[in-house]
Amino acid sequence: MVVAEDFFFPGLNKPGNTSNAVGSRVTAVNVNQIPGLNTLGISAVRIDYAPYGINPPHTHPRATEILVVVECTLYVGFVTSNPANKLFTKYLYPGDVFVFPEGLIHFQYNVGKTNACAFAGLSSQNPGVITIANSVFGSDPSINPDVLTKAFQVEKDVIDRLQAQF
Amino acid sequence: MVVAEDFFFPGLNKPGNTSNAVGSRVTAVNVNQIPGLNTLGISAVRIDYAPYGINPPHTHPRATEILVVVECTLYVGFVTSNPANKLFTKYLYPGDVFVFPEGLIHFQYNVGKTNACAFAGLSSQNPGVITIANSVFGSDPSINPDVLTKAFQVEKDVIDRLQAQF
Amino acid sequence: MVVAEDFFFPGLNKPGNTSNAVGSRVTAVNVNQIPGLNTLGISAVRIDYAPYGINPPHTHPRATEILVVVECTLYVGFVTSNPANKLFTKYLYPGDVFVFPEGLIHFQYNVGKTNACAFAGLSSQNPGVITIANSVFGSDPSINPDVLTKAFQVEKDVIDRLQAQF
Amino acid sequence: MVVAEDFFFPGLNKPGNTSNAVGSRVTAVNVNQIPGLNTLGISAVRIDYAPYGINPPHTHPRATEILVVVECTLYVGFVTSNPANKLFTKYLYPGDVFVFPEGLIHFQYNVGKTNACAFAGLSSQNPGVITIANSVFGSDPSINPDVLTKAFQVEKDVIDRLQAQF
Amino acid sequence: MVVAEDFFFPGLNKPGNTSNAVGSRVTAVNVNQIPGLNTLGISAVRIDYAPYGINPPHTHPRATEILVVVECTLYVGFVTSNPANKLFTKYLYPGDVFVFPEGLIHFQYNVGKTNACAFAGLSSQNPGVITIANSVFGSDPSINPDVLTKAFQVEKDVIDRLQAQF
Amino acid sequence: MVVAEDFFFPGLNKPGNTSNAVGSRVTAVNVNQIPGLNTLGISAVRIDYAPYGINPPHTHPRATEILVVVECTLYVGFVTSNPANKLFTKYLYPGDVFVFPEGLIHFQYNVGKTNACAFAGLSSQNPGVITIANSVFGSDPSINPDVLTKAFQVEKDVIDRLQAQF
Numbered sequence: 001m002v003v004a005e006d007f008f009f010p011g012l013n014k015p016g017n018t019s020n021a022v023g024s025r026v027t028a029v030n031v032n033q034i035p036g037l038n039t040l041g042i043s044a045v046r047i048d049y050a051p052y053g054i055n056p057p058h059t060h061p062r063a064t065e066i067l068v069v070v071e072c073t074l075y076v077g078f079v080t081s082n083p084a085n086k087l088f089t090k091y092l093y094p095g096d097v098f099v100f101p102e103g104l105i106h107f108q109y110n111v112g113k114t115n116a117c118a119f120a121g122l123s124s125q126n127p128g129v130i131t132i133a134n135s136v137f138g139s140d141p142s143i144n145p146d147v148l149t150k151a152f153q154v155e156k157d158v159i160d161r162l163q164a165q166f
Numbered sequence: 167m168v169v170a171e172d173f174f175f176p177g178l179n180k181p182g183n184t185s186n187a188v189g190s191r192v193t194a195v196n197v198n199q200i201p202g203l204n205t206l207g208i209s210a211v212r213i214d215y216a217p218y219g220i221n222p223p224h225t226h227p228r229a230t231e232i233l234v235v236v237e238c239t240l241y242v243g244f245v246t247s248n249p250a251n252k253l254f255t256k257y258l259y260p261g262d263v264f265v266f267p268e269g270l271i272h273f274q275y276n277v278g279k280t281n282a283c284a285f286a287g288l289s290s291q292n293p294g295v296i297t298i299a300n301s302v303f304g305s306d307p308s309i310n311p312d313v314l315t316k317a318f319q320v321e322k323d324v325i326d327r328l329q330a331q332f
Numbered sequence: 333m334v335v336a337e338d339f340f341f342p343g344l345n346k347p348g349n350t351s352n353a354v355g356s357r358v359t360a361v362n363v364n365q366i367p368g369l370n371t372l373g374i375s376a377v378r379i380d381y382a383p384y385g386i387n388p389p390h391t392h393p394r395a396t397e398i399l400v401v402v403e404c405t406l407y408v409g410f411v412t413s414n415p416a417n418k419l420f421t422k423y424l425y426p427g428d429v430f431v432f433p434e435g436l437i438h439f440q441y442n443v444g445k446t447n448a449c450a451f452a453g454l455s456s457q458n459p460g461v462i463t464i465a466n467s468v469f470g471s472d473p474s475i476n477p478d479v480l481t482k483a484f485q486v487e488k489d490v491i492d493r494l495q496a497q498f
Numbered sequence: 499m500v501v502a503e504d505f506f507f508p509g510l511n512k513p514g515n516t517s518n519a520v521g522s523r524v525t526a527v528n529v530n531q532i533p534g535l536n537t538l539g540i541s542a543v544r545i546d547y548a549p550y551g552i553n554p555p556h557t558h559p560r561a562t563e564i565l566v567v568v569e570c571t572l573y574v575g576f577v578t579s580n581p582a583n584k585l586f587t588k589y590l591y592p593g594d595v596f597v598f599p600e601g602l603i604h605f606q607y608n609v610g611k612t613n614a615c616a617f618a619g620l621s622s623q624n625p626g627v628i629t630i631a632n633s634v635f636g637s638d639p640s641i642n643p644d645v646l647t648k649a650f651q652v653e654k655d656v657i658d659r660l661q662a663q664f
Numbered sequence: 665m666v667v668a669e670d671f672f673f674p675g676l677n678k679p680g681n682t683s684n685a686v687g688s689r690v691t692a693v694n695v696n697q698i699p700g701l702n703t704l705g706i707s708a709v710r711i712d713y714a715p716y717g718i719n720p721p722h723t724h725p726r727a728t729e730i731l732v733v734v735e736c737t738l739y740v741g742f743v744t745s746n747p748a749n750k751l752f753t754k755y756l757y758p759g760d761v762f763v764f765p766e767g768l769i770h771f772q773y774n775v776g777k778t779n780a781c782a783f784a785g786l787s788s789q790n791p792g793v794i795t796i797a798n799s800v801f802g803s804d805p806s807i808n809p810d811v812l813t814k815a816f817q818v819e820k821d822v823i824d825r826l827q828a829q830f
Numbered sequence: 831m832v833v834a835e836d837f838f839f840p841g842l843n844k845p846g847n848t849s850n851a852v853g854s855r856v857t858a859v860n861v862n863q864i865p866g867l868n869t870l871g872i873s874a875v876r877i878d879y880a881p882y883g884i885n886p887p888h889t890h891p892r893a894t895e896i897l898v899v900v901e902c903t904l905y906v907g908f909v910t911s912n913p914a915n916k917l918f919t920k921y922l923y924p925g926d927v928f929v930f931p932e933g934l935i936h937f938q939y940n941v942g943k944t945n946a947c948a949f950a951g952l953s954s955q956n957p958g959v960i961t962i963a964n965s966v967f968g969s970d971p972s973i974n975p976d977v978l979t980k981a982f983q984v985e986k987d988v989i990d991r992l993q994a995q996f
Contacts, residue, residue: 007256008256010259014261021980040267052980068285082964087973088170089170095176096174101202102892103889103890128912132981136962146939147937150882154995162984187485243475294414299484301437304417313386313441316386317465345568372597374620396538398527429506431535554814555815557725580794629749645721649796652829677900677925704931706929728870730859730872730874761842
C-alpha cells in the first residue's frame with residue numbers, strides 16, 4: 001500500500017553539524033531515506049561547510065553530481081582519469097552550478113569566512129560515496145602498509161602517520 | 167579542448183520572473199546550458215513561484231524529479247497511471263524533499279502569501295517538459311476539436327474556450 | 333518450472349468493446365498478461381475504434397509505441413515537448429505504420445464510418461498509460477480546482493464541468 | 499527539420515512475396531525505414547507465410563520479439579540456452595500472441611493450407627536477424643568445412659550438401 | 665553478511681577435459697559461480713582445445729566476448745547478420761586478442777598439433793550460450809523435421825542423420 | 831568498410847615493462863586499441879608485476895573488473911563505500927578469479943619472489959583508470975595543499991612530501 005510519505009523526506013533546511021575534522025557534513029536523501037526512489041535513478045544531498053571546511057576528495061562509484069551553491073564561496077575541483085590527471089577547478093558563488101562526472105575524484109572547499117551550503121542531485125538512487133582518505137588510510141582492517149608505502153612512494157613513517165589519523 | 171567552464175552555469179541564485187499567467191518560472195540547467203553533462207544522465211532546475219502561483223500539471227518524458235523546497239509552503243502532487251489515477255499530495259515546507267516518478271503528471275502550488283522557491287534534480291541530461299494544458303490546448307497547430315471534445319467529454323464551446331487561452 | 337504458456341496470450345483477434353464515452357478500447361498484452369515478458373523490454377496492444385471513436389490524448393511514461401493500422405482510416409498525432417509544442421499529424425490507412433516517441437502526448441481518431449483496428453508494440457514490458465483527461469480531471473481524489481483553474485486559464489465553472497465528467 | 503513522415507512507413511497491408519525456398523517473407527520496419535525510431539528502442543515486422551512455409555530458425559542478436567497471429571495456424575517454437583536446450587512450442591491461431599526472448603533460436607511454421615500472416619514488435623530500433631542456416635552454411639566466404647564437420651558431427655559430404663544449398 | 669569469498673572462484677589454471685566430440689571445454693565463471701557478480705555486468709571463461717578441437721559455432725544471447733589466446737594457434741571467426749552473412753576470420757597466436765560482438769555466431773578452431781588455451785571476458789554476469797548444432801538438432805524435444813528440412817533445404821535423411829548425432 | 835583487424839589486437843603475450851616506481855605495468859586493450867569494441871561494453875587488460883610490485887590503489891569510474899591470475903601469488907583487495915570502508919582481501923594463486931566491483935578502490939600486490947601476471951576483463955569499452963595517489967597528489971595542476979592537509983589530517987609537510995613524489 002503505497003502512500004505519499006514513500007516519496008517524501010523532511011528537514012533538509014536544517015544545517016548539518018560540521019563540528020568534525022574536515023568541517024563539513026553531507027546529509028543524504030537517497031533510496032535509504034525515500035523508498036519510492038527505488039529504480040528511479042536519482043537522489044539528492046545537502047552539504048554544509050564550516051568556514052574553511054572541506055568536503056574532502058571523494059568519488060561516487062555509481063553517479064554524476066550536479067551541485068548548486070546556496071551560500072558563500074566554494075572552491076571546487078575534479079581530476080580526470082589516467083594518464084592526464086588533469087585538475088579542473090572553479091570558484092563558485094551563490095547560484096553557481098557545477099558538474100562532477102561519474103566516478104571522478106572531486107572536492108569542495110569553503111574559502112569564505114562564514115558557513116556555506118549547497119544542494120546537489122546525483123544520477124542514482126544509491127550513488128555511494130568513497131572518501132579517498134578514509135577508504136585508503138582508514139579501512140577496516142587497514143590496507144597493508146607495504147602497498148601504501150609503494151603506492152604513495154614515501155617512507156613507512158608517513159603512511160603510519162596517515163593511517164593513525166583514521 | 168575541455169575547460170572547467172564546460173561543467174559550469176551561473177546565476178541560479180536569481181529569482182525567475184513569475185509575472186505570467188501561472189505565476190511561476192522554471193530555470194533549467196541541462197545539457198543545453200552545460201555541454202559537459204552530455205551522456206551523464208542528470209540535470210537541475212530552479213523553480214520560482216509568486217504567491218498562489220502554480221507550476222501547472224506537466225510530465226518529464228525522460229526523467230524522475232527530486233525537489234527540495236527552499237522557501238514558503240508548496241502543495242504538490244502527482245497522479246499514478248491508469249486505471250487507478252490515484253492522486254498523491256503533500257504540503258511541503260522549507261527543507262522538505264519530494265519525488266515525482268518518471269513520466270507521471272505532477273504539479274506544485276504555492277499556497278503561501280510570499281514568493282516560494284525550490285531546487286530540483288532530474289535523472290536525464292535532457293529531461294524534456296510537457297505542460298499538459300499547453301500541449302493539449304495550445305499545440306501548433308491545434309489538435310482537432312473533435313478529438314478534444316470527445317476526450318474531455320464536454321461541449322465544443324468548452325474546448326473552444328480552452329484552446330483560445332493558449 | 334517454466335512452460336510455453338508463460339510466453340503466450342490468446343484472443344487478440346476479438347474486437348474490444350467500444351461502447352464507451354470515447355468509442356475505443358485498448359486490449360493490453362504486457363507482463364501482467366504474459367509473465368515470460370519479465371525483463372524483456374517489450375509488450376503489445378490491440379486497439380479498436382468505433383466509427384468516429386478516439387483513443388484520447390495519453391502518454392506512456394516508460395515506452396515508445398509503433399502502431400500498424402489494420403482496418404479503416406485513422407487520423408493520428410503527437411505533440412513535442414516545451415517550448416515548441418509542435419503537433420505532428422498524419423492520416424493513416426491500412427498497412428501504414430506510425431511511431432509515437434516515449435513520453436509524448438498522442439492520440440488516434442477513427443475518421444471512417446466503420447470500425448477501425450490497429451496493433452502496436454511498446455518498448456517496455458510494463459509501459460503504463462496516462463490518459464490525460466482522466467489523470468487531470470478524474471484523479472482519485474480530485475486535483476484542487478485552484479490548480480486546474482490557473483493551469484487551464486479558465487473560469488472555475490469550466491473546471492467544474494470537466495471534473496464532473498470523470 | 500523534422501516532419502511527420504520521419505515517423506511513418508506505408509504498405510504493411512500488402513502481403514510479402516513468399517515465392518522462395520522457405521515459403522515466407524519478413525517485411526521489416528526499423529530505423530532503416532523510419533529514421534524517427536533512432537534511440538527509441540523498438541521496431542516492427544510483418545511476416546507472410548505460404549502454405550507450409552516456414553520462417554526458418556533464427557535469432558535477433560539485440561531484441562526480444564512479441565508476435566500476433568493475424569491469419570491461419572502457426573506452429574512456433576524457441577530453444578533455451580545450454581545445457582538444457584529445451585524446446586518450447588505452441589500451435590497459434592488468429593489472435594494468439596507469443597514471445598521469443600532476446601537472442602534465442604526460434605521459428606514459425608504455417609501448418610495450414612492457406613497463406614498466413616503475423617505482425618511482430620521487436621525491442622530494438624535495429625534488432626538484426628541471423629538466419630541460422632544462412633549464417634552457418636551460407637556465409638561469405640564459407641566457414642571451413644572442418645569446423646562444421648566437427649560441430650555437426652557428420653561426414654564431410656553432408657556439410658558439402660548443406661553448404662551447396664546456400 | 666558479505667565475505668571476500670563471494671567475489672572469488674579458484675581453479676582456472678587447470679585445463680578442462682577435452683575428451684568429447686568437439687575436442688574443447690569451456691569452464692565458465694559467471695554469477696552462478698561468483699554470487700558477488702550480481703548486477704555487475706561481466707563474467708569470464710577459460711577455454712581448452714585438444715589438437716584440432718573446436719569450440720563449435722555458438723552465440724551468447726546477452727554478451728559480447730573478448731578473447732585472449734594463451735597457447736597455440738587458433739583460427740577464429742564470426743558471421744554478421746542478414747543479409748550480408750559476412751564471415752570475418754583470423755589466425756590468432758599467443759597474446760592475440762579478438763572480439764566477438766553480442767549475439768553473432770562465432771567459433772574457434774585449434775589448428776595446432778598441441779593443446780590450446782584461451783581466456784575470455786563476457787559483458788554480462790549471465791551471458792548464456794547457444795551452441796547452434798545442439799540447439800537446432802539436439803533440442804529436447806526435437807524440432808519438427810519438416811521445419812529443419814525446409815530451413816536447411818536438404819532431404820529429410822540429412823536432417824535425420826544430423827538429429828541422430830545429438 | 832569493416833575488416834577482421836577492427837576486432838583484433840596482438841601482443842598480449844609479451845610482459846609489460848615493470849621497471850617503474852610501483853613495479854607493475856597494465857597493458858590495456860579497449861576501444862582505443864580495438865575500434866570494433868565501440869558500443870559493445872567490454873575490454874581487457876594484461877597486468878605484469880615485478881617481485882613485490884603493486885598495482886596501486888585505483889578505481890575504474892565506469893567498469894567492474896574480473897581478474898584471472900596466471901602466474902605467482904597476488905594479495906588483492908577492495909574497500910567498500912562509506913561509512914563501512916570495509917576491506918575485503920584474498921591471497922590469489924594461479925587460476926584464481928577475483929571480482930572488483932564498479933567504482934570501488936582496489937589493488938594487487940605480488941607477494942612472490944618472481945614476476946606475476948594476470949589477465950582481466952572490464953565491463954566497459956572505455957573503463958577509465960584513476961590511480962588514487964596520482965590523481966590526489968600528482969594532478970596537473972596540483973590540488974590546493976590546504977584541501978589535502980585537511981582531508982588527510984596531517985601536517986602540511988607530509989602533503990608536501992607526498993605531492994613532491996608525483
